[in-house]
Amino acid sequence: MTTTTGTTDAPEGESEARRATLRDVATLAGVSIATASKALNERAHVRESTRDRVLAAATELAFTPNQAARSLTSGQTGTVGLIADDLDGRFSLPILMGAEDAFGTGQVSVFLCDARGDAIRERYHLDALLRRKVDGIIVVGARTDARPPLVGRIPVPVIYAYAPSTDTTDVSVVPDDVQAGRDAVSHLLSAGRQRIAHISGDAAYTAAQERATGIASALEAAGLELVGGSAQFGAWSEQWGRGAAQRVIDQYPEVDGMICGNDQISRGALETLQRSGWNVPHQTSVIGFDNWEVMTTGPSPTLSSIDLNLEQLGRTAAELLFESIQGQVEPGIRRITPRVVTRESS
Amino acid sequence: MTTTTGTTDAPEGESEARRATLRDVATLAGVSIATASKALNERAHVRESTRDRVLAAATELAFTPNQAARSLTSGQTGTVGLIADDLDGRFSLPILMGAEDAFGTGQVSVFLCDARGDAIRERYHLDALLRRKVDGIIVVGARTDARPPLVGRIPVPVIYAYAPSTDTTDVSVVPDDVQAGRDAVSHLLSAGRQRIAHISGDAAYTAAQERATGIASALEAAGLELVGGSAQFGAWSEQWGRGAAQRVIDQYPEVDGMICGNDQISRGALETLQRSGWNVPHQTSVIGFDNWEVMTTGPSPTLSSIDLNLEQLGRTAAELLFESIQGQVEPGIRRITPRVVTRESS
């Protein structure tokens, strides 16, 4: 068994299985603490035989250096904080994974905080992170709308991911939703589609607006315009997708391509089309945004989608934070390039 | 703007905006370090006026005590590690949220690690956590199948969540899948259903087996048996749900209730039923497991489901870890009670 509690098998409370310290190792190896330290840290000027003795002692005692003590001298803790606005949402997770991955391969550990979209909680977690002297912080928003920066004097670098800071002197990383819109259009155009409808989500979201902008501009560049003249805004749900698609095919039976605000809308639209006897992708192509696996690969045909590369976004945020910790980083907003994932629906 | 890098506006490198230390506060307040410490920690025997001066100084310098230094003396770091086997999967997240919540309201911060189902990575993260002297560790599995315990001597308490440890002297928390199966049956029975089919997922999963066990036992207790005699095992996908449901209604048109291995299968089954002109829930009820919102609330009718209360599971794991850190905790496997979420499909 692995030891399951802090207590040992020893007599009773007394002589707790204190984690071995450098001193213990030094004593066992018969050297001074300093020498032991040097040996373990691969510093120069330590006789090989001595180093070996120390290493052996360390292994025997299962010695692990106390990071807290180390941080005291170095000033750096090798930790960063990740404040997510809404872990529940499906956008935070991939970003978080990307960041965790980028950091994990290095030496830094990640503190996870869920602010649940509440400013008070955010403040609370922020304080906790500063008390722990994290070397930096990544703030992950729930939507791509710009958000006010963290309040107060933050003595460490901060990177805003997904939701950019409204302060342009901050460093932010966001998906390139305009480009995503353009990509959706070129994808359909290259499949020979010309009469394209855009069933979007909630117009209050920056993402909805930016994608619509990208779509409009790409169509214009091709000398085309949306079927129905403009995008249909509604909700980010399947239900909205079903209803909106119904109206589109009723009013514009010539439609041969649908760009949907996200994969849920896309799925709803697909359902309506199939129910009305339309053949997808033969008669009309369907493509959404987000590339949410469960939504896109569940139905038949499977749904094409624009992947916003959120994991890459998280990784980039981690790298930027890393650089900021080392020195300066150019402030402003970075945009992560999306990619088209073609499946059966287009 | 918030300070975005470690450097200041000061002359050049020199005199870095070092985070204020207790000494700075003491100096500014004109007292000794010890007094400042007492004042800030609400210790007795400090004159009120002195305390106020210290607090004012602390505020002015934006002083935050250095946790690392604190941990050095206290021995405890107030941090725990959360090693997830597969963050990507949809089960880790709610557990993680529950745990983060339970800890967050206290004083402890959570280190997040993603082992990606790889033993090497797990070992790597484990070492990192031990180096950071976490007070405890929660290991979150990707499936409910029992897993071997962490290897090596772990000097801190460990709680296994979702996937129990094969070592019965460890402490584990898992969903009660047998009960979940029973609940599904009683739900359908109380809705007057008697001819129930069970379209399960991958038989290699403990969850599939346990749910099937619960279902069988509840039916037996009611003097009934599954339509077709036994459960249909396959995959955890919509596609499997669609196909399996088709075979069920072809062979057993008298079926009036379907218990599906998870919400995806459930959704697939619903689609097949509707396509074949069956009325859900009028003609036949459908219920799944997991209560995955996007799956259950997307389609129309919305899908009933058994919620395994994973967030509660995470919270329980956190509480158990907390208790283990304080003292002993009864080893063994705890099971979290599920709950039925009734929607339109039943």
Added chain:
DNA sequence: CTGTTAGCGCGTTCAC
């Protein structure tokens, strides 16, 4: 090559 000394920032006796 190795050991001694001096802090890192804080909490805690224990004198004053």
Added chain:
DNA sequence: GTGAACGCGCTAACAG
């Protein structure tokens, strides 16, 4: 009430 002194575990100068 208040402050001087010590130690937590470790690293970095300097001696030896």
